[in-house]
Amino acid sequence: MNASEQATNLELVSAIAAVVNLFKNEFPEIKSDLKPWQNDPETRELVDPDSIDIGFHFPGRSKSFQSRSILIQIRFHQDPLSGDRTCIGVEAAGFDHRGKQWRLSTIENWQCEGETQPQAEASEKLKQFCRQIMEIFNT
Template sequence: MATNLEFASKIAAVVNLFKFEFPDARSDLKPWTNDPQTRELVDPDSIDIGFHFPGISKSWRSRSILIQIRFYQDPVNGSRRAIGVEVAGFTHLGEQWRLSTVENWNFVGATQPSEEVGEKLKNFCRQILELFNKSSE
């Protein structure tokens, strides 16, 4: 999706926003394995970024975070907008929780991040949507 400098800069800004709030995280711009089954699942209209923590974070209740920024391209005017952010937390046991900005912004899953981390994460999602949807004029 990083087809031009502006878009690539916005992806880098997302990584920096996350690392500003959570400096221990290590970013992964290619969070998927490169096999046929995985490639079938990857949404071509999204940006997927992984973040990994050293060990399992008690406040996150996970070790890895997958962020998927979903886009919609208007067929009439060609504009591209971010329509939502999906965030999931994983441990060695698999997905532990999920947050979607598409519906009600609530966490669902076996566990949930702490309230403080949850609020920071929701604010991060708001910043992502603002970043990708603000006009470049």
């Protein structure tokens, strides 16, 4: 679900801002998009209400990330008994004019997979971002 729609209280707003700042501190030229999903019926059917989705757009194609945009989906699970909501992982995907080029899931094997893949250093940086994102939401 779009981060802008999930920002319903001060705690979530602060956490979303912290995630944006993680990327902005490393890549000052990157533009964040708190509404990466269109608001149409077809897209609405695909949106996960248990995620916070943020898009990041480079000014051009990033050679190190092998993409122009990165979509970050922060996944949550709410315990039905306790009501506690925890971050269970992060999904990331890199896109360019040809569509999705790669994906990384911390829920699966923490490996980038796809047509093209980020360079090794960028891949490690992305994994570090994912760890930090999980810390932000599970603290």
